[in-house]
Amino acid sequence: MPDATGLELIAQQVRENVADEAVTGTMYAREQATLEVAPEHVREVLAFLREAGEPWENLMSLHGCDYLPEEPRLGVHYQLLSMERCDRLCVKTRLGVDDPRLPTVIDLFPTADFQEREVFDMFGVFFEGHPDMRRILMPEDYEGFPQRRDFPMGGEPVLFTFNEGKFPRWYD
Amino acid sequence: MTDPLSVPYRERERSVTMEPMGEEPTHHELFTINIGPHHPATHGVLRLLTTLEGEVVRDVKPIIGYVHTGIEKSCEDQQYWKAITFVERMDYLAYYSNAHAFCMAVETLLGIKVPRRAQYLRVIHSELGRIASHLFALATGALDIGAITMLWWGCRDRDLVLDLFEMSSGQRIHTRYFQVGGVMEDIPPGFEQKVRGFLELMPKRIDQYEALLDRNEIWLQRTKNTGILSQQRALELGVTGPILRSTGHPWDLRKATPYSSYEDFDFAVPVGSVGDNYDRFKVRLDEMRESVKIIEQALDGLPEGRWITDDRKVALPPRHELATSMEALIHHFKLVTEGFRVPPGEAYEAVESPRGEMGCFVVADGSSKPARVHMRDPSFVNLQALPDMARDSLIADFIACVAMLDPILGGVDR
Amino acid sequence: MEVTRTPVDAGDLRVRQLRAQQMLRGELAGKDLDEFVEERLLFTTLETAQNWARKNCLFPLGFGLACCAIEMITVIGSPRNDLARFGAEAIRFTPRQADLLILSGRVSIKMAPIIRRLYDQMLEPKWVIAMGACSSTAGMFNNYAVVAGADKFLPIDIYVPGCPPRPEALIYGIMKLQDKIMGTPDMGWRERYRAEGTEEVE
Amino acid sequence: MLKSYLPALVFLLLGLGVGTAFTFANHVLGPKRPGRVKSEPYESGLPSDVRRSFRFGISFYLIAMLFILFDIEVVFLYPVALQLDALGTFALVETVIFVVLLLVAFVFVWRRGALEWK
Numbered sequence: 001m002p003d004a005t006g007l008e009l010i011a012q013q014v015r016e017n018v019a020d021e022a023v024t025g026t027m028y029a030r031e032q033a034t035l036e037v038a039p040e041h042v043r044e045v046l047a048f049l050r051e052a053g054e055p056w057e058n059l060m061s062l063h064g065c066d067y068l069p070e071e072p073r074l075g076v077h078y079q080l081l082s083m084e085r086c087d088r089l090c091v092k093t094r095l096g097v098d099d100p101r102l103p104t105v106i107d108l109f110p111t112a113d114f115q116e117r118e119v120f121d122m123f124g125v126f127f128e129g130h131p132d133m134r135r136i137l138m139p140e141d142y143e144g145f146p147q148r149r150d151f152p153m154g155g156e157p158v159l160f161t162f163n164e165g166k167f168p169r170w171y172d
Numbered sequence: 173m174t175d176p177l178s179v180p181y182r183e184r185e186r187s188v189t190m191e192p193m194g195e196e197p198t199h200h201e202l203f204t205i206n207i208g209p210h211h212p213a214t215h216g217v218l219r220l221l222t223t224l225e226g227e228v229v230r231d232v233k234p235i236i237g238y239v240h241t242g243i244e245k246s247c248e249d250q251q252y253w254k255a256i257t258f259v260e261r262m263d264y265l266a267y268y269s270n271a272h273a274f275c276m277a278v279e280t281l282l283g284i285k286v287p288r289r290a291q292y293l294r295v296i297h298s299e300l301g302r303i304a305s306h307l308f309a310l311a312t313g314a315l316d317i318g319a320i321t322m323l324w325w326g327c328r329d330r331d332l333v334l335d336l337f338e339m340s341s342g343q344r345i346h347t348r349y350f351q352v353g354g355v356m357e358d359i360p361p362g363f364e365q366k367v368r369g370f371l372e373l374m375p376k377r378i379d380q381y382e383a384l385l386d387r388n389e390i391w392l393q394r395t396k397n398t399g400i401l402s403q404q405r406a407l408e409l410g411v412t413g414p415i416l417r418s419t420g421h422p423w424d425l426r427k428a429t430p431y432s433s434y435e436d437f438d439f440a441v442p443v444g445s446v447g448d449n450y451d452r453f454k455v456r457l458d459e460m461r462e463s464v465k466i467i468e469q470a471l472d473g474l475p476e477g478r479w480i481t482d483d484r485k486v487a488l489p490p491r492h493e494l495a496t497s498m499e500a501l502i503h504h505f506k507l508v509t510e511g512f513r514v515p516p517g518e519a520y521e522a523v524e525s526p527r528g529e530m531g532c533f534v535v536a537d538g539s540s541k542p543a544r545v546h547m548r549d550p551s552f553v554n555l556q557a558l559p560d561m562a563r564d565s566l567i568a569d570f571i572a573c574v575a576m577l578d579p580i581l582g583g584v585d586r
Numbered sequence: 587m588e589v590t591r592t593p594v595d596a597g598d599l600r601v602r603q604l605r606a607q608q609m610l611r612g613e614l615a616g617k618d619l620d621e622f623v624e625e626r627l628l629f630t631t632l633e634t635a636q637n638w639a640r641k642n643c644l645f646p647l648g649f650g651l652a653c654c655a656i657e658m659i660t661v662i663g664s665p666r667n668d669l670a671r672f673g674a675e676a677i678r679f680t681p682r683q684a685d686l687l688i689l690s691g692r693v694s695i696k697m698a699p700i701i702r703r704l705y706d707q708m709l710e711p712k713w714v715i716a717m718g719a720c721s722s723t724a725g726m727f728n729n730y731a732v733v734a735g736a737d738k739f740l741p742i743d744i745y746v747p748g749c750p751p752r753p754e755a756l757i758y759g760i761m762k763l764q765d766k767i768m769g770t771p772d773m774g775w776r777e778r779y780r781a782e783g784t785e786e787v788e
Numbered sequence: 789m790l791k792s793y794l795p796a797l798v799f800l801l802l803g804l805g806v807g808t809a810f811t812f813a814n815h816v817l818g819p820k821r822p823g824r825v826k827s828e829p830y831e832s833g834l835p836s837d838v839r840r841s842f843r844f845g846i847s848f849y850l851i852a853m854l855f856i857l858f859d860i861e862v863v864f865l866y867p868v869a870l871q872l873d874a875l876g877t878f879a880l881v882e883t884v885i886f887v888v889l890l891l892v893a894f895v896f897v898w899r900r901g902a903l904e905w906k
Contacts, residue, residue, distance in 0.1 A: 029517050030280050059410060060522070061531050061548035079520055079531065079548070086428045090520060111410025114556055122244075137237040137585055138731070139696045146730050147245050154242075154730030201845075208832025209700050212648055212679040216655070217697060219832070226845035227905060238697045239652050241720075242731035258726065264653035308656065311663065327664030334660075345653060345750050566905070582652045585694075636817060681830060700833035706825040710818060 002087060004028040010089070011035060013052060018044045024094075034090040042093050043103040046078060049091070050108055056080035056089055059109035062116060064123035068149040073097045074123050078105070097148075100125040122147035201225055209238045213316045213571045216581030218555075222562075222570070229570045232559045236552075240585040247545040251511030252278055253352055255542055259532070260346045262547055263583030265308055268294075268301035269525030270547065271350040273532035276431060276521040278352045281514050281536050284486055289477045290354030291433040296367070296470045297340070297349060298432075298523075299463040303374065304333040305526035306456045313453070313575035314385065317394050321384060329377050332370055339363055352512075353487050354480030364471055371471075374464050378457060385453070395449035399561035399573035403447065409560070410553045413528025414459065415577065418444035418451035425524035437469045449569075449576040459526075486512050511540040527551050527578060549583035634768075640685075640711070641767040644674040644760070647684035647708065651691025654718035657750040658690040667753040672760055681707040686763070688756075689740070692720035693733045702739050713767070715744045715759055718751055725749060850902055861890050 002010060011023045014035070022041035027034040037045045049056045061079040072094035080089045095102070104127040105112050116127045117136040124145040127133060135142060144151055159167060207213070207220040214220065217238035223231040243262055247255040259274045260267040272294060279286060286294075311326025334344040340359050341347035349356050385391045401411070403419035416423055424441040426434040442458030444451025480487045488507055489500035506512075514536040522531040528550025535544040558577060562570040608614045609622055630638075646669075650658065662669050662677055669675040678684040681704050693701060705714065716736050719725035722745040724734035736742060743766060746759040776782060829836040868875070868883050897903065 030283060030519060032280070032517075032519055034518065058407065060412075060529060061520070061533070061546075063533055063546040063548070065533075065535055065544045065546070067535075067543070077520075077533065079533070083423055083428070088520065088522075090518075109410070110408045111553055111556065114552060118552075135237075137240040139237070146242060149248070151245075152730070153245065153249055153728075155724060155728035155732070156734040158728065205838070206832050206834050206836075208834050209697060210649060210679075210704055210833040216650060216652070219834075226847060238694060238700070239692060240694050240696065240731050241652075241692045241727045242729040243727070245731075246727055246729050261653060264656060308659075312659070323663045324665055327660050328666070331660065331664050331666050344752065345656060632817075703825055703835070704833050706823055707828075707830050710821050 002033045002089060003031075007033045007035065007089075010049075010052075014045055014048060017048050017052075032090065033088070034092050036092050036094070039093045039095055039102060042076075042078075042091070043105060043108075045091060046080075046105055046108055049080060049089070054082065054085065054087075056082045056087075058083060059105070059111055060088075062105075062112050062119065064119040064125060064147070066123060066147065066149045067094075071096075074100050074125055074148075076102060076119060076125055095125060097124075102127050104129040106130060121145070124148070202230060213574055214581075215312060215574065215579055216584075218574075218579060218581050218584070220558075220574070222567075224567070227566050229562050229565055229567060232562045232570070234555050234558055236555070236581070236584050238585065239581050241582075243586050244545050244547070247542060249541065251540050252514060252542060253511060255545060256350065256352070257346070257348055259545065259547065260348060261582065262586055263525060263527070263530065263549060263551065263580045264345065265305040265580050266301055266525040266527065266530070266583075267346050268298045268350065269523050269530045270532075271348070272298055272432070273521055273523040273525075273530050273547070274534070274545070275350050275352050276523065277519045277532045277534040278514060278536075278542075280519040280521055281517050281534060282352070282486060282512075284353055284481050284483050286354050286432070287478045287481060288433065288475045290479050290481075292470050292474050293355045293359060293479060294350060294432050295434065295437070296467055296474075297337070297347075297355075299466045299470070300333050300336060300367075302463050302526045303460050304330050304337075306460050307333070309526070309578040310381065310453070310456060313578060314391075316575035317391065317572055319385060319388070319391060322381065325377070325381065325384070329374070332373070336363070336367055336370060339366060351480060351487070353483065354478070356480075358479040364474075367467065367471060371464050371468055375461060378460055382457060392450065394568065394572050395453060395576070397446065398449050398565060398569035399576065400446060400448045401557055401561050405560055406447070406557060409557045411528070411557050413524075413526070413550050413554065414452055414455045415554055415557065416528070417441065418455045419447035420445055425522055425529055429522070431521070431523065436473065437466045439463075439466050439469075449572050452576040513538060513540050514542075522548070525550055527580065527583070528554060547583070547586060549586060551579040551581075552584045552586075555579050555584055637768050641764040642673045644672070644686045644713075644763075645676050645678045645684045645709075646674055646686045646688050647681055647704070648677040648679045649687060649690065649704070651689065651693065651697070652720070654690035654720070654750040657753055658688055658717065658756065661753040661756050664753075667757060669757070669760070672757070672764065674760060681705075682709065685709045685712050687712065687714045687740075688717050689714060689721040689736050689742075690717040690750075692725065692727055693736045694731050695733055698733050698736075698739055701736070705740055713743045713763055714740055715746060715756075715763060716742045717746045717756055717759070719747060719749045722747065847905060851905075854897060854902065857893070858890070861887075 007026050007028050011026045014023050019041050022038055022045055023035060024038050025036035027036065035045075058081045059078055060081045061077070063077055065075040065077060066073060067075055074095040074097055076093050076095065078091040080091060081087070093102070100123070102125055104116060106116070106129070113130075114136060116130055117132070117134065119125050120127060120133060121135040121137050122145060134140065138146065157163065157167065202223045202225050204221060204223045207222055209217040209219045219235040219238065221233040221235055222229055243258050247258050250258060256271050256274060259270045262270050307326045307330045311323045311330070314322030314326075337347050337349070338344050340363055341349035341356065401415065401419055403416075403421050406416050406419050407421065412423065420443055422441045422443045425431070427441055439462040442455045442462065444455050484500070484503040489503055493500040494504055516536055516538045518533070518535045520531055520533045522529045524530075529548065530550055531548035533544070533546040533548070534542050537543040554577060558573060561573040561577070565573070605614065605618070605622060609619070614622055650656075661667055662675055674686070685708060687705060687708060689701070705712070714736075716722045720727060720732065721736045722742075724732045726749070728734065733739070744759045744763050746755055748755050751759075776784065829838055831838065864886070865883065868879055872879060
């Protein structure tokens with residue numbers, strides 16, 4: 001794991017090469033290094049990190065997250081891995097929920113194809129430039145993004161003796 | 173007049189069909205069919221929309237989601253130690269790896285240390301799970317290619333491993349044996365002798381599989397030089413596990429980032445050369461041999477001591493203490509009713525599952541329920557490599573590719 | 587029908603062996619022959635014979651959904667607990683040749699129409715076993731993506747509890763199904779569930 | 789003369805009888821519940837749009853013809869193999885010639901490359 005100072009160095013390099021306001025924060029807790037990036041510069045930061053002095057050439061996982069109480073609700077995480085240095089770095093962006101759009105990273109990391117479709121299917125973050133932006137897990141005509149925290153859990157209320165009478169059996 | 177048979181199939185086909193040929197693209201010969209959700213060769217409910225030209229597969233489009241059970245959403249509604257049961261049901265052949273990744277992520281968030289004996293027990297059960305998973309993969313993989321004996325042998329030996337799981341945790345599959353902070357129960361007294369008995373038997377059985385398949389001409393022709401994936405393309409697609417190692421890249425998380433005391437054992441990482449189906453089969457076979465070595469070393473060096481952490485905030489106090497000490501009673505009550513609270517934070521921990529890197533990303537918001545659980549499933553990512561393997565190959569080779577890719581649809585669809 | 591075992595004393599056995607040899611040589615005649623045949627005849631109706639044949643020759647449809655499928659394949663594939671003892675190990679993958687659908691695993695909302703189509707295309711008379719908690723009820727996945735119990739869109743004959751149920755549990759389920767087949771197999775699901783008037787309009 | 793053929797006739801009738809009995813037993817005994825979905829083609833559980841006029845490539849046809857050709861050859865060898873000692877060396881020479889003739893056809897087909905799948 002890049003330790004705290006290593007993370008600051010990376011943040012510094014990104015600020016110089018990509019844009020000053022690209023990095024909005026760095027967080028280092030329990031040997032997990034996370035680099036927070038502004039949504040507009042995600043693609044350039046990832047491209048830079050891919051060709052940086054110490055390259056992070058593998059994107060292991062791309063997943064979404066919903067921090068409901070906090071304001072920019074939707075978060076998209078890019079777990080980068082460098083196989084030479086056996087090092088992991090997480091690049092995180094925070095998006096509002098009204099019209100979440102992000103540029104796709106498919107040409108940089110082809111592995112992002114299915115994972116971007118899953119983030120779109122579950123959280124509604126639209127990735128521009130993705131060749132086949134459709135739902136991957138839910139049926140095509142499903143409304144709503146299930147893994148947002150305000151989406152109801154669904155399922156049936158469990159039958160007990162006290163609420164047995166409330167729910168009609170399927171055959172009556 | 174040129175010799176009709178030497179003209180390649182499409183040109184010859186062109187002259188037979190009635191429609192005016194011209195430079196019109198030949199796609200009208202292509203025939204799209206669903207090797208759909210219910211199919212013997214898809215190892216579960218995977219729908220492969222394949223465009224065929226006669227017997228040659230031109231394009232494959234995997235369509236998934238047919239067994240999506242919203243496990244990640246259900247985990248957000250459960251306490252931490254109840255989420256282990258949900259997480260285990262994702263990749264239902266490597267349930268120990270799921271639980272291991274989730275427990276490590278929560279332990280990183282909690283900042284607790286797992287005692288050495290629990291780490292060794294986790295290694296023993298993970299490696300036994302790896303053997304069972306590879307056995308089942310080879311059994312159904314060989315069945316797809318036509319060798320049904322491998323199914324009987326594979327299931328027979330897999331039952332031996334499941335007996336060991338049943339002895340240590342009481343259940344054959346989805347044993348819920350790993351607990352946050354260690355292992356649920358210490359292993360029963362007779363467990364070591366039974367595992368040693370199994371370890372003597374297993375290499376002989378693996379030699380039998382090798383004798384059955386390795387010199388079988390049909391098997392060699394069906395798997396050699398079919399479904400070749402270049403190492404560079406595999407790395408681009410994020411493929412990990414036996415498929416990446418079969419292309420020659422020795423990336424194994426147990427060696428690269430040793431977790432849970434894997435650095436104490438020396439074992440080799442089997443690596444293929446060409447990256448075709450035969451190499452994947454060989455890598456899985458040799459991995460089983462390596463797992464046997466790991467378990468032997470783990471059993472020899474099994475330290476004494478606690479099988480779960482002593483931190484009473486996380487682990488249940490032993491029963492007899494409840495009668496005497498008040499604190500144990502309070503800890504017990506707190507844990508059983510509400511579960512332990514995890515300080516806010518995020519953690520991503522990865523584990524080497526039989527199919528590749530199984531990563532678990534947990535976000536904690538300070539309550540006793542995880543805010544977000546995401547499992548980076550190896551089959552989900554490896555499935556993207558299927559179109560690259562199967563393009564311009566015959567249907568028989570395409571089925572061999574799916575068999576050797578060994579996708580577990582529970583993990584793909586989560 | 588319960589099975590009563592009566593001890594066979596050696597003397598009587600010897601006599602029957604001799605008589606069987608005589609019959610084979612064609613020396614039995616008259617009353618002895620009638621008695622010999624009378625003893626070995628089984629009077630039954632065509633219906634019971636038909637049920638007995640169906641019961642002992644179930645063709646399960648190879649249909650694995652999720653974790654219970656691993657236990658189902660272990661039941662079929664592993665020599666320790668084997669379906670061949672019940673004549674049901676001939677796994678068929680096309681619904682056209684299968685008459686037993688074992689729903690092994692969780693039924694998601696995307697998969698439900700496909701299962702219903704498979705059920706409709708299966709041979710008559712057909713039976714369904716809901717294996718495991720997830721297909722009997724939603725099991726522990728009581729959420730947006732899982733159909734709470736496959737009996738919402740399929741008539742199910744046997745529910746096998748367990749997550750996943752042990753191979754012996756599935757075999758016990760199949761034995762229960764065989765008893766049910768000996769009972770009233772031939773009623774289509776519409777008669778059995780009094781669901782007349784739900785036929786699809788042609 | 790007819791007497792010696794009686795067993796063959798009975799055997800033939802029995803075969804026909806049992807064969808038709810099995811094929812029509814299902815029709816007679818089995819419950820009949822036609823349905824719209826039941827008559828549609830089965831495509832792994834999905835509604836299928838495979839039309840009746842499905843054209844497949846010529847290579848399939850080629851392989852089928854070659855198979856029939858050499859299968860009939862084997863069928864002819866069976867009776868000879870059974871009665872080889874009764875027919876004596878004459879049958880042996882006859883069979884060798886027959887096989888060599890077909891071997892020529894096989895080599896021709898092999899050299900023209902019809903056996904590889906294109």
